[in-house]
Amino acid sequence: MTTELPTTEEPLTTTMTIPSPPSESQVVYSSTAGIPFIIKAKKFTRPPIIEKIAVTSTPQIHKYDTCGVFTGLGLLGVAERVDSRGIVVALEHPAYAVFWDKIGQKHARKLTATQMSRIQMRTSESIEKSLPRLATNEPNTFDFVFLDDFKRENYLDDYEHAIRLIRSGGLLIINQALNGGGVMSSIDHMTNDDRVIRNMNIRIKQDPRVSASLLPYGGGTWIITKN
Numbered sequence: 001m002t003t004e005l006p007t008t009e010e011p012l013t014t015t016m017t018i019p020s021p022p023s024e025s026q027v028v029y030s031s032t033a034g035i036p037f038i039i040k041a042k043k044f045t046r047p048p049i050i051e052k053i054a055v056t057s058t059p060q061i062h063k064y065d066t067c068g069v070f071t072g073l074g075l076l077g078v079a080e081r082v083d084s085r086g087i088v089v090a091l092e093h094p095a096y097a098v099f100w101d102k103i104g105q106k107h108a109r110k111l112t113a114t115q116m117s118r119i120q121m122r123t124s125e126s127i128e129k130s131l132p133r134l135a136t137n138e139p140n141t142f143d144f145v146f147l148d149d150f151k152r153e154n155y156l157d158d159y160e161h162a163i164r165l166i167r168s169g170g171l172l173i174i175n176q177a178l179n180g181g182g183v184m185s186s187i188d189h190m191t192n193d194d195r196v197i198r199n200m201n202i203r204i205k206q207d208p209r210v211s212a213s214l215l216p217y218g219g220g221t222w223i224i225t226k227n
Contacts, residue, residue, distance in 0.1 A: 060083060060143070061078070061081060061082045061083060061086060061143045061144050062082070062083045062085070062086040062087075062143055063086060063087055063089070063138075063141055063142040063143055063144075064078055064079075064082055064086070064087070064088045064089070064142065064143065064144045064145075064146075065088075065089045065090075065091065065134065065142050065144070065145045065146070065162075065165060066078075066088070066089075066090050066091065066145070066146045066148070067091050067127050067131055067145070067146065067147045067148065067149050067158055067162070068091070068092060068096075068127070068146075068147065068148035068149045068150060068175075069090045069091070069092035069096070069097075069099075069100050069104070069121070069123070070092070070096060070099050070100070070148070070150075071099045071100065071103040071104050072090070072099075072100045072103070072104030072105075072107075072108070073103075073104065073107060074146070075088065075090055075104070075119070076104065076107055076108055076110075076111060078144070078146075079111060079115050079116075079118055079119055080111065080115060082115075082118055084114070086118060087118050087119075087120060088118050088119045088120065089120050089122065089134065089142075090119060090120065090121045090122065090123075091122050091123075091127045091130045091131055091134070092121075092122075092123045092127070093123070093126050093127055093150065093151065094123055094124065094125070094126070096123075096150060097121075097123035100121065100123070126151075127149050127151070127154065127158065128151070128154050128157065128158075131158060131161045131162070131165075132157075132161050134161075134165060135161040135162070135164040135165045136164075138165065139164050139165065140164070140165075140166070140167045140168070141165070141167060142165045142166045142167065142170060143166070143167065143170050143171070144166070144170060144171045144172075144173075145162045145165055145166050145170070145171070145172045145173070146172075146173050146175070147159070147162055147172065147173065147174045147175065148174075148175040148176065152176065152179060152193035152196060152197055153192060153193055153196050154196075155174075155193075155196050155197050155200045156196050156197075156199050156200040156203065159172075159174065159200050159203065159204065162174075163207075163209060163210065163226060166226050167226065168226055168227065169225065169226065170225070170226050171223075171224070171225055172210075172222070172224040172225075172226065173221060173222065173223060173224070174200075174204075174221065174222040174224070175218050175219060175220075175221055176197075176218065176219040176220060177197060177200075177201060177214060177219070177220035177221060177222050178197075178216075178219055178220030179193055179194055179197045179219070179220070180219060182194035182197075183197050183198040183201060183220075201214070201222075204222060204224065208227070209226060209227055210224050210225060210226055210227060211224070211225045211227060212224040212225070
């Protein structure tokens with residue numbers, strides 16, 4: 001006897017929007033992570049900005065620095081919460097400043113003149129030059145630093161400068177700390193960026209200057225407080 005399972009006339013469906021696969025991607029076997037395959041993209045777009053999430057834990061932001069502006073949408077969200085006498089310092093590589101000019105500026109019109117006056121956009125030189133200068137001139141003065149440098153090979157140095165920059169009790173958030181899973185690959189399969197970020201992660205874990213947690217969000221997100 002054959003029994004047919006009943007079916008509904010209008011089956012429930014779930015719609016999911018799947019982003020297009022990254023260009024020039026390659027599949028790499030990862031034995032250390034226990035994951036059969038990790039897709040690592042040479043070209044990528046940034047994940048959703050998470051600055052707004054962190055703002056709730058630092059209600060009084062007087063000085064905020066973001067290393068990596070891109071479109072600047074997250075930057076504008078934080079600018080709304082910065083103290084009326086505070087400043088927002090935004091560092092970006094000259095090659096990527098075009099995204100702020102074409103996209104961020106349009107949304108910036110929604111801010112008041114006072115809020116816009118808090119933003120200091122610095123895109124005339126690369127982050128690896130502007131960040132150490134800022135850390136040297138204004139050490140231990142920033143409440144909040146967000147690190148999302150497109151040049152991942154700078155991450156370990158960026159971290160050290162960012163720690164110098166923030167005050168005791170200040171907050172540092174680092175995006176893409178897993179680099180698309182690359183830091184969990186075997187050493188032979190790691191790119192130079194993977195190795196730099198892996199070394200940064202080890203440094204953070206062993207750094208007595210900070211208290212830190214790594215969350216599986218935004219490609220791996222460090223939430224770091226300076227002791």
